[in-house]
Amino acid sequence: MDPDPSTEPQTRPVDPARRTPPPIRYGEMARRAPEGDIDFDALFDAPGPGDAPRELEIGFGRGRFLVERARSAPGSRILGIEIKAKWGHLVEERRKREGLTHVVALAGDARQILPRLRPRACLARVFLHFPDPWWKKKHGKRRVLDDDFLAEVSRLLAPGGELFVQTDVEDRALEMRERIEAFAVEGAPAFSMRGAFDQPNPYGARSNREARADEDHLPVYRVLAIRR
């Protein structure tokens, strides 16, 4: 007997517009640091004059500061490093679209990239905006700002160079300032501290988290340390 069409399961063709798109493989698309030693200037398509100040931003996230800083400091060379491949890729694409040849956005773990960056004492500024938003002790291992990080920043900053850190978590600001103040190279303090927690951001650019804190009228705690 022929099947009754009214009781047969219906298989309707899937509307192509409703199909789930394939996942975007940011991990494969993002720009990565080269293997081995990394020559800072060789990362840039147009490195500019040899005396252009070199700057580094760690953990740029959605990249607002990196792009705004590129505009406010057109004579500098700025390297950004972000561990999340998605943001690394999207920000590198954006800076290319906007013709920002003095900026490079790399995807990767700054803790693995910084020890390979050369030459020593090449940087004028290091920016770390709203890092490590976890304040529980158990999250200590994930933190970027530890003594290994400060050792690399001390090696890379020129004398008089600036390490600028900001956060909206007061306890983290206190802890980071104490750690930076206590950090020594060959028995001598590596940094001297400038200004109070409520000093303004002097760099003509704001990070995404900073802009959000401003909109919500939340305090931002800032630490400016100068390499001795």
Ligand SMILES: C[S@@+](CC[C@H](N)C(=O)[O-])C[C@H]1O[C@@H](n2cnc3c(N)ncnc32)[C@H](O)[C@@H]1O
């Ligand atoms: C709280 S978000 C702040 C993002 C941005 N700086 C801002 O202020 O809007 C911290 C950022 O640091 C990045 N990050 C964390 N650990 C990192 C590491 N080891 N290397 C590079 N980026 C890292 C995170 O992926 C995240 O984008």
